Amino acid sequence: MKEKVLPGQFVEISTPGKNSTFLKRPISVYGYQQNQIDLLYKVLGQGTQNLSLLQPGQTVDMILPLGNFFTPPSPHSKVLLIGGGIGVAPLVYYINYFSSKISSLELSLLYGAENEKQKIELNLPNPFPGNLMFHSDYKNDIYQGNLLDFFISNSVQEYDLLIACGPHPMMKAFADYFSTKNVVMEVSLESNMACGYGVCLGCTIPTSQGSKTVCTDGPVFPANQVDWTKVWKH
Numbered sequence: 390m391k392e393k394v395l396p397g398q399f400v401e402i403s404t405p406g407k408n409s410t411f412l413k414r415p416i417s418v419y420g421y422q423q424n425q426i427d428l429l430y431k432v433l434g435q436g437t438q439n440l441s442l443l444q445p446g447q448t449v450d451m452i453l454p455l456g457n458f459f460t461p462p463s464p465h466s467k468v469l470l471i472g473g474g475i476g477v478a479p480l481v482y483y484i485n486y487f488s489s490k491i492s493s494l495e496l497s498l499l500y501g502a503e504n505e506k507q508k509i510e511l512n513l514p515n516p517f518p519g520n521l522m523f524h525s526d527y528k529n530d531i532y533q534g535n536l537l538d539f540f541i542s543n544s545v546q547e548y549d550l551l552i553a554c555g556p557h558p559m560m561k562a563f564a565d566y567f568s569t570k571n572v573v574m575e576v577s578l579e580s581n582m583a584c585g586y587g588v589c590l591g592c593t594i595p596t597s598q599g600s601k602t603v604c605t606d607g608p609v610f611p612a613n614q615v616d617w618t619k620v621w622k623h
C-alpha cells in the first residue's frame with residue numbers, strides 16, 4: 390500500500406466476476422489507513438454490481454492513488470464541504486484526514502440526498518468538528534427544495550473554503566451562487582474513464598485554462614475554471 394493517499398484521490402478497481410468488465414472503475418477514496426482502504430459506492434451497472442458481489446478473500450486489482458487532491462486547508466479556516474448523494478464519499482475522507490491533523494479547523498458538512506431513504510450512515514468523527522447539515526429534496530414524497538435552496542435559507546455563517554462533490558447540476562448551482570462571493574471553491578468532477586492515468590484522453594474536458602483530463606489534471610478543479618455548459622452529464 391502507498392504511504393500517502395490524499396483526500397480527493399481515487400482508485401481504479403477491477404470488477405471481477407462472471408461478467409467482469411474490461412475496464413477498471415474509478416472510485417474515490419472514502420477512508421485510508423495502512424493496509425486498509427475504504428470505498429463507498431453506489432450500484433449503477435455491471436462494474437459496481439460485480440463489486441457488490443465480492444466475497445471476503447477475493448482478489449481485486451487496484452491502481453492507486455490516482456488524480457490530484459483537494460487543496461489542504463490552512464489552520465483556523467472554516468471549510469464547508471458540500472456532498473450530493475454518493476459524491477459525499479471523498480468529503481468524508483477529507484474530514485477524517487484533516488480533522489485529525491489540524492485541530493483548529495472548522496469543517497462543516499452539508500449533505501444532500503433525494504429522500505431520507507437514500508441517506509447514508511457516514512463514518513464521521515465524533516465529536517464532529519463543525520456543523521453537520523442534512524437535507525433531502527423529498528420528504529414523504531413532497532418536494533422540499535434542493536440543497537442550494539436549503540443552504541440559502543439556513544446558513545448564517547461565512548466560509549473560507551468550499552469543496553463540493555456530487556451531481557454536476559448541484560455543483561454548478563453552488564458554483565454560480567458563490568461566483569460573486571469572493572470565496573475559493575473546489576469541485577471534484579466525475580467522468581467516464583478508460584485508462585485512469587492520462588494516456589487515452591477519454592476524460593478530457595474544456596476549461597478556462599484549456600483542455601484538461603479529469604483523471605490526472607483532476608478530478609479536483611477550481612470551480613471557476615470549469616465550463617459548466619460543456620462538462621457532460623451522466
Ligand SMILES: Cc1cc2nc3c(=O)[nH]c(=O)nc-3n(C[C@H](O)[C@H](O)[C@H](O)COP(=O)(O)OP(=O)(O)OC[C@H]3O[C@@H](n4cnc5c(N)ncnc54)[C@H](O)[C@@H]3O)c2cc1C
Nearest residue numbers: 414415416417429430431433434435436437478579580623
Ligand atoms: C474520480 C471519480 C470518482 C468516483 N467516485 C465514486 C465513488 O466514490 N462512489 C461511487 O459509487 N461512484 C464513484 N464514481 C462513479 C463510478 O465510477 C461509476 O458509477 C462507475 O464507474 C459505474 O460503473 P458501472 O459499471 O457500475 O456502470 P456502467 O455500466 O459503466 O454505467 C451504468 C449506468 O450508470 C451511468 N453512469 C456511469 N458512470 C456514472 C457516473 N460517474 N455518474 C452517474 N452515472 C454514471 C452510465 O451512464 C449508465 O447509464 C466516481 C467516478 C469518478 C470519475
Ligand code: FES
Nearest residue numbers: 583585587590604
Ligand atoms: S481516463 Fe484516460 S486520460 Fe483520463
